[in-house]
Amino acid sequence: MKYLVMCEGSNELEVVRILLANNRLIFGEDDLLGLTPYHARQIENNAQVRTELNMYPGNDVCVIRIGDKQSDKLRIPEEYKDKIVAVNKYCTKPELEILLIINEGLVSEYEKGKSETSPKVFAKRYICCGKKRYNNSSKFYHDYYSGECDKLVNALYEYKRSRGAHQKDELYLADLLRV
Amino acid sequence: MKLLRVKANHFKNCCDGYTIDLVAKSRKTAEDKEYELQEIAPGLFTFSTMAFIGKNASGKTSALELLDCCYSIIEGFQVENKYYSYDGIELEIFFYHEGFLYLYETVLGADDTSTKKAIFRNQHIYKKEYYKSGIKDIYNKKTFTELNNLGVLPEDTSDIFFVLQKKRLYSFFFDSYENDASSYQLLFTVMKTYNLDADVLSSIIRIFDENIHDLQRIDDKNYRMLFKGESLTLTDTQLFYRLSSGTTKGLLLYIHMAVSLQQGFDLLIDEVENHFHKTLVENMISLYKDKTVNKHNATLIFTTHYCEVMDQMGRQDNIWICKTGKTIFLSNMYEDYKIRPELLKSKQYYNNAFQTAVNYDELMNLKRLLKK
Numbered sequence: 001m002k003y004l005v006m007c008e009g010s011n012e013l014e015v016v017r018i019l020l021a022n023n024r025l026i027f028g029e030d031d032l033l034g035l036t037p038y039h040a041r042q043i044e045n046n047a048q049v050r051t052e053l054n055m056y057p058g059n060d061v062c063v064i065r066i067g068d069k070q071s072d073k074l075r076i077p078e079e080y081k082d083k084i085v086a087v088n089k090y091c092t093k094p095e096l097e098i099l100l101i102i103n104e105g106l107v108s109e110y111e112k113g114k115s116e117t118s119p120k121v122f123a124k125r126y127i128c129c130g131k132k133r134y135n136n137s138s139k140f141y142h143d144y145y146s147g148e149c150d151k152l153v154n155a156l157y158e159y160k161r162s163r164g165a166h167q168k169d170e171l172y173l174a175d176l177l178r179v
Numbered sequence: 180m181k182l183l184r185v186k187a188n189h190f191k192n193c194c195d196g197y198t199i200d201l202v203a204k205s206r207k208t209a210e211d212k213e214y215e216l217q218e219i220a221p222g223l224f225t226f227s228t229m230a231f232i233g234k235n236a237s238g239k240t241s242a243l244e245l246l247d248c249c250y251s252i253i254e255g256f257q258v259e260n261k262y263y264s265y266d267g268i269e270l271e272i273f274f275y276h277e278g279f280l281y282l283y284e285t286v287l288g289a290d291d292t293s294t295k296k297a298i299f300r301n302q303h304i305y306k307k308e309y310y311k312s313g314i315k316d317i318y319n320k321k322t323f324t325e326l327n328n329l330g331v332l333p334e335d336t337s338d339i340f341f342v343l344q345k346k347r348l349y350s351f352f353f354d355s356y357e358n359d360a361s362s363y364q365l366l367f368t369v370m371k372t373y374n375l376d377a378d379v380l381s382s383i384i385r386i387f388d389e390n391i392h393d394l395q396r397i398d399d400k401n402y403r404m405l406f407k408g409e410s411l412t413l414t415d416t417q418l419f420y421r422l423s424s425g426t427t428k429g430l431l432l433y434i435h436m437a438v439s440l441q442q443g444f445d446l447l448i449d450e451v452e453n454h455f456h457k458t459l460v461e462n463m464i465s466l467y468k469d470k471t472v473n474k475h476n477a478t479l480i481f482t483t484h485y486c487e488v489m490d491q492m493g494r495q496d497n498i499w500i501c502k503t504g505k506t507i508f509l510s511n512m513y514e515d516y517k518i519r520p521e522l523l524k525s526k527q528y529y530n531n532a533f534q535t536a537v538n539y540d541e542l543m544n545l546k547r548l549l550k551k
Contacts, residue, residue, distance in 0.1 A: 010209050036471055039213040044521075047493040048214045051465045055458050 001060045003027050004084070005037035006049065006074075008067025011096050013039045014138035015145070015152065016066060019177070022149040026178050033061060041067075044077050053080050065089040066173065068096060091170040092159065097123040099155040100134065100144065107162070153177060180276045180349055181219045181476065182445070184318060185249045188269040191241050194506040199242060201225050201478070202317070204496045205513045214468040215493045217476040219275055222311035226497040227468045230489060231482040231509075232528070233500055234535050238507030239482035242499065243352065243447050246480065250350040250445070256337040258287065258297035265289050265297035273318060276343065280309050282323050283339055290335055298334040304342060348444055351435045355449040358424070360415040362431050367396040373438045380434065386459070387429040388422065394430075429455065436463060436479075443475025451481040451488070464491050486528035495520065500533045 007013040016037045019025050029035045034052035043049050053061065061084045065074060070089045092098060097119035101110050110122050117125075120136060127134040129144045145152040160174040186198040203216050203224040216224040231239045244263070249272050251258050258265065268287040273280065282305040290296040305323030307313075316322050329341040370380060384391045393405040402418050404411045413421060422430075432448065439446040451460050460483075466472050467479040482501075489498055496513035510533070512518060518527055528535060 010213060013213070034465070034469070036469060039210050041210075045493075046210060046214075047491045048465060048468050051461050051491050055461060055465070 001031070001062055002033040002056060002058065003031055004033040004049065004053070004061050004063045006040045006043075006046075006063060006065050007037055008041055008065070008070065009096070010039055010138045011136070011141050012066045012092075013037055014141040015096070015099075015173075018142070018145050018149055018152060021146075024149060024153055024178055025176050027176075041072070042075055043080065044075060050077075053083060056083070059083050060085055063087040064176070066092075068092055068094060070170075088171055089169065090173050090176060091166060092173060093163070093165060093170075095119040097127075097134070098163075099152070099159060100127050102155045102158050102162075103144075103151055180253060180274055180343065181225055182246070182249060182253065182272070182274050182349070183225070183280070184271075184273040185245060186271040187245055189267045190245055190248075190270075191263050192507055193238065193241055193245070194508040197245065197507070197509065199246060199499070199509065200511075201229065203494070204511075205494060211493060213470070215497070217473075217478070219476055220278070220309050220311075222314045223275065223309065223317070225476070226478055226494075227473065228464050228479045228492060229481075229497045229499070230492060231480075231499045231501055232484070232486065232489065232533075232535065233502060234537060237501040237503045237535070238509075239501045240355070240449050241507055242501060242509065243354075243449050243480065243482060246447055247350070247352040250352070250447075252283075252285075252337045253339055253343065254349055255346050256332075256340040256343075257335055259295050259335075261295075261297075268297075275309065278309055280307050280317055280323070281305065281342060282318075282320060283337075285337065296335045299337050300334075302338045304329070304338055306342075348442075350445040350447060351439055352447045353432055353435060353449065355453050358419075358427050358431060360419040362427050363394075363396070363402060363415050363418060364399050366431050366434050369434055369438055373442060375434065375437055375441070379437050380430075383430060383433040383437070386433070387426040391422075391426075425455065428453070429459070436466070439477045439479075440466060440473050441475070443477045445478040445480060448479070448481040451483050452485045457485065457487070460485065460488060461491060464488065486525040489524035489528065492524070495524075498524070500535060502534065 005016060007016055020029060033056055038046065038049050040046035040049045059082050063074065063084055063086065065087065068091060070091060074087050076084050095118060100123050101107055101119055104127055106126060110119065123134040129140060132140065134140055156174040156177060160172040166172065183202050184198065184200045186196060187193060188195045190197060203226060207216060207224060212218065215227055217227055218224055231242045233239050248258055248261065249270065253274060265287040266289045270285050270287065272283045284303045286300045287297040288300055290298045304326045305320065306326055307323045329338055332338065332340060381393060384394055390407050391404060395403045397403055400415050402413050402415065404413060404418065419427060436446055438444065463479060467477060492498060495518060496511060498512040500510045500512060502508055502510060516533065518532065
């Protein structure tokens, strides 16, 4: 079994890279297709993912999609239908920035104005790393979490504990954490 | 240093104003930035991979030779041992180096004392500081300032010396000529020069021939090979005949690729598919696009007849179509064709969208003759 980890955005990719580097996931690099997670929304649009699927000879690829809502269905091109045996999606709703908000203890502040302010906008307004304000960059996530992976892990567990709005097929990133 | 654009007049049988641009032009998505592009300075993106396609005798090799000529000037401040005539070649080279953009202009000539070296005439170097806000104007000569009174050098040495000052490699050119027994000496020399781990060689060997477990150099002419558990001492010529030509070429190319990725050198390969399984070509492209492997902005620049390879390339502005008429000229897939991005490039190639199809009538003429 190889996992094809497809992250919706570069920030999700950075979060997964931090968890991988700190050996906090139920899989390691060796378990991943091409030894790495990918920034890819759909297989057909991503040449790098297609190349890795072409090179891999097995028919046991499990796709792990990571993003916020992922309302668009993953389209599996005909040539990979035998190769891909499962697709699971892991969500951080409504947006990945909710993890930063949890870490900063600002959930109740965010909840007060959530009808008007998205987590992204809220984070840009209130969250800093040192002197640097949140700017929706993967470098911010790197600076914020890479030295303190426990902080990220705690936020993922807290997100799962406190946010029950997931559909049946929407798993939690915390489900991928090594216990 | 990163090469950005070259323009040539009177280079081989290329058209005047023959231009190769290594800077991304079309829209850059977040996924492109992760895989297809390298940000060498804020907002300045070059390609992870770049391809030249076209029929036989369309000038694919000439495109690489022009790039190789420009790299030679930048790397060692000289052009030598090329088989084409230098006389009258006009070059315009844009490159980025340590926060500045440079434009270098020169006209090459043949050295009267040595037929193998070029001399540099009418040299001009222009410089400007790079700012992200000026990205649309990076090739505007009016925005550069000429560097004057640089000094005097022998005429076979380029004034780029005054900018870069130290000889160093920025590229490898892997042409399509057949290898010989000296390949192994070159292989081990490259490994030693760039401190490449022996494990990398062992790993590469196993990709090409699972029966070989180790290869070591005893001296420049003799090697020890562990073949199916048996230790063999072989001269370079014996080794050359023992290994398949694909294995020898593969070892040499993959070692150069490993160094290129490690050092950030651009790797120029003529006919990337020559001797190789398609998966190995795909693997090379994939490695250059993976930033966890390609950490120093190396670019893979290649010519190919494998049009399926283009489907691995997520953009169009890094694909050049070589064509020949009275002279050789280049078209850019993004600038000169309206190909919908969701369509497979290989299908378009087979549909002759780029006017690259082999002449069907000539093929049938030959068949008719063979049937007689």
